[in-house]
């Protein structure tokens with residue numbers, strides 16, 4: 001199957017092969033072609049250029065993109081799309097003045113979702129989760145990471161990861177699975193942290209590895225959740241099973257957790273609402289991608305990741321949704337990009353780089369996703385007619401996406 005997109009007003013994020021991520025000042029540049037074409041063969045980007053050199057349309061299905069922008073589909077490197085029920089009552093509790101921490105301390109939050117998940121069948125969780133996955137695909141996401149972490153029991157964690165596996169098998173979108181057994185201590189382990197970590201390391205991980213259910217390992221490294229030492233045990237155990245770390249860290253407090261993650265070669269450190277100068281120093285010259293989640297900051301009214309400070313220090317930055325029932329019940333990457341521009345003062349170029357090429361890096365998908373590069377997957381967004389791509393974050397409440405192509409096919 002061959003498709004030719006013609007008359008593209010702006011073809012964004014055009015890159016040579018081999019660029020895995022962009023950092024610091026490089027993030028201000030978003031290479032583009034005006035008045036362009038792009039050819040798709042099977043599921044891959046087969047070629048692109050400007051219209052004066054457009055191939056003969058014979059043999060192609062032609063899509064005329066006059067007045068429209070084309071860009072790589074979003075790469076959402078941090079989600080918790082698989083869950084049961086929702087947490088609307090906590091949403092109202094927060095409106096009435098309770099904080100995220102207060103809700104958790106009352107037995108709500110992650111433990112509330114864990115209770116629901118353990119009471120729900122695998123099939124039911126699959127049905128609920130597939131609608132969310134379909135929704136984010138329609139919103140332009142072409143690759144996504146999904147975490148477990150609402151099981152917190154051997155069976156519950158396996159159930160979540162099996163649902164993720166089923167989604168991988170049923171949908172064309174690239175999915176990476178992350179094991180997040182260390183999301184919170186279940187009530188019965190509140191006074192026995194090492195007992196729960198033993199359960200993760202000695203029972204959950206071997207089964208997960210045997211069934212090949214996870215690509216990465218995660219922990220919530222935070223005051224009141226997992227300490228540096230506890231998270232290090234988790235990262236070391238993951239490494240033994242070939243699961244690099246992607247860690248929730250610095251959401252509410254900075255306790256030198258980033259240093260531990262970098263020491264353990266974490267692929268990404270995510271959240272980073274609170275970042276110190278020391279954290280920035282350790283991230284420099286590391287291979288660890290910092291990931292910001294601005295719609296989480298928006299939804300639970302916490303600080304935004306200090307993007308300007310990090311980019312000025314030369315760091316890369318990725319953007320992701322954190323789609324989950326508690327802190328971000330939205331998987332809309334366009335809203336993430338808009339919020340990063342509006343609240344974190346990232347330019348549209350920086351935000352789009354963060355949501356595409358750097359997001360792909362944070363999922364280990366740099367070779368296949370995140371840019372318009374010959375040989376990469378044909379995962380594309382075609383916008384409605386726009387004055388320029390600036391309209392995507394500017395018109396933050398509008399859906400300017402007209403067509404989404406995943407693996408060469410319009411969805």
Ligand SMILES: N=CN[C@@H](CCC(=O)O)C(=O)O
Nearest residue numbers: 109110220248322324326327
């Ligand atoms: N902070 C930790 N985990 C999730 C929220 C989990 C929840 O409240 O359900 C997050 O990334 O924000």
Ligand SMILES: [Zn+2]
Nearest residue numbers: 078080248322
């Ligand atoms: Zn998260």
